[in-house]
Structure formats: structure tokens, C-alpha cells
Amino acid sequence: MKPNRPKAILIVLLGALFLLLVYGILEMPTAGNRNNPAHREIAQRYLRRAEQDTNAPNVVNSIITDYRALDTLGEAAVLFTATAAVLTVLTALKTGRRR
Amino acid sequence: MDDIVVKTVSRVVIPFALVYGCYVVFHGHLSPGGGFPGGAILAAAVVLYTLVYGLKRASAKVTHRVSSRLESGTLLVYIVIGAVGIIAGRTFLTNLSAGFPAGRAGSVVSGGMIPLISVAIGLKVGSTLVTLFHAMIHDDSEAS
Numbered sequence: 001m002k003p004n005r006p007k008a009i010l011i012v013l014l015g016a017l018f019l020l021l022v023y024g025i026l027e028m029p030t031a032g033n034r035n036n037p038a039h040r041e042i043a044q045r046y047l048r049r050a051e052q053d054t055n056a057p058n059v060v061n062s063i064i065t066d067y068r069a070l071d072t073l074g075e076a077a078v079l080f081t082a083t084a085a086v087l088t089v090l091t092a093l094k095t096g097r098r099r
Numbered sequence: 100m101d102d103i104v105v106k107t108v109s110r111v112v113i114p115f116a117l118v119y120g121c122y123v124v125f126h127g128h129l130s131p132g133g134g135f136p137g138g139a140i141l142a143a144a145v146v147l148y149t150l151v152y153g154l155k156r157a158s159a160k161v162t163h164r165v166s167s168r169l170e171s172g173t174l175l176v177y178i179v180i181g182a183v184g185i186i187a188g189r190t191f192l193t194n195l196s197a198g199f200p201a202g203r204a205g206s207v208v209s210g211g212m213i214p215l216i217s218v219a220i221g222l223k224v225g226s227t228l229v230t231l232f233h234a235m236i237h238d239d240s241e242a243s
Contacts (some may be wrong), residue, residue, distance in 0.1 A: 012194045014228060054194055054203040056128035056210030064133070065216045069192040073181065076174050083170055090234050 109151045116144035128210040134220025142228035144152035154236055161229055169226040173219045179230065180212050180219065 029036045029082040046063055066070050124137030184193030193214035194211040195201050203210030 017194075051204070054128075054210050054213060055204045056213050057173065058130060058133070059206060060129050061127050061133045061180075061217070062213060065127075065213045065220075066192075066194045066211075069181065069216065072216070072220065073177055073192070076177055076223050079223060080170065080174050082168075083227050083230055086231055087167075087234055090237075 105151055109147055109189070113144050115150055115175040116140060116147070120144060120225070121222070124217055125214065127217035127221075128213040129205065129207070134217040135224050137217070138221040138224025138226075139228065142232075145229045146173065146232050149232065150221035154233065158233060158237075163230070163233060163234075166226045166230045166233070168224055170230055175225070176219045177216060177223075180215055183212075191209055 013072045034040075037049060047059060050059040050062045050067075051057060056062045056066075101224075102167030111167075119141035120137050120143075122137075123132035123140055127137065145157065145161055148160065152214060181192040183199075184191055184197040187193065187197040189197045192212070199211030199215075200208070201211060207214065
């Protein structure tokens, strides 16, 4: 019974996280609604104000590294995770072959 | 690959590719480009070097230690740049209002943290591609 306890705790924690995230989704505006801020004003606001907000002429880059910099941080973390996973698998394969 | 034509051509092309990659990274906020494509160009130059001159000489130039440290370190640099915003009393990854110098619009040193983040992303993407390529080719050459 004892080795299963960590797993049970993990399942409960993940279930709680799942419910929390679903609750977050319920708070979001409905997809495709044309009154959503994403469809109404954000694109035009970025195009209009990007140059004075960031002082950089390239609007695409000022979006991905200023307005949406947190997303880009996530992308960099994805790259890091990919490298970690691939190197782990390859090293495991290599040491397994030597044995 | 032991071919005189490929070796000579790549010896001419690789420096230009590296310079062009640096240009794309540093001018990310001024012209089309930025960290991701620039890093890919830098990595492509290193990958070309590896293909032409072999893994042994390439991993002497870009060792696994350097590329993997660069890979993890640039992510930390990114987070530290973001934390400057918190220290300045704004939100995470705030740009100009966190005190990054705005510079003169159109010059390389402008746009606050955008060039810094572009450089971090460029090194990150380049070192990721190089690390993965070297790891895979290393595994291949050992298996055969």
C-alpha cells in the first residue's frame, strides 16, 4: 500500500490543477465572439502604437519580444525542454548499448 | 566529406553566413528577422561546418560544453532581463517604462530590451540546434 501513496497524492494534486484550469477556461470570453478584445481592438492598437511604445520600427518583433514577451519566454523554455529530452534519451540509449 | 569543391566553397560561405546571422539578430527590431531566424542562420553555418569538416573538428570549435551552457544560460539571461521590470516596480518583462533606454528610433541601440532579448533568443536557438545536431550525429557515428 505504501508505495502507492505518492501516486495518490499526485493524482489528487493534478486533479485539483485540472479543475482550476477548467475554471479558468469558463471565465474566458467565448471563442469566435466578435466582441472579444482580440477581434476588436488589440491588433489595431498594436499596429497604431507599437512604434511609440517600443521605439522599434519592426512591429512583428516588438509584438513577440515586448507585448508578448512571456509567450516567447515559453517558446525558449520549449526549446530547452526539447534539448533536455533529446539528450536524455540519446544518453540513455548510449549507456544502454555499452552495457 | 572529403571533397575539395565542397571544402573550398564552404570556407568562403561560412563566414558570410555567420556575419549575416549576426546581422539578422542585431537588426531584429529594425528589419525583418529577429532572434529565431538569426539563430537558425548561425546554427546553419555551424551545421555546414560539421557536415563538411566532420564532427571531430566541429566539436573542437563549438564544444558540447559551450553549446549546452549557452543553451541553458541564455534562458536565464532572458529571465533576468524580465526581472529588471519587477525590480523597477513594473510587471515581468516590461520594456521602456522599466527604464530600458529607448534610443534613437532606427538605430541599432533602440527599442529598449528588444535587442537584448533578440540576442538571447538568437544564441538560444542557435545553440539548441547545434547541440541537438551534434548529439544526434555523435550517436549516429558511434552506432555505425
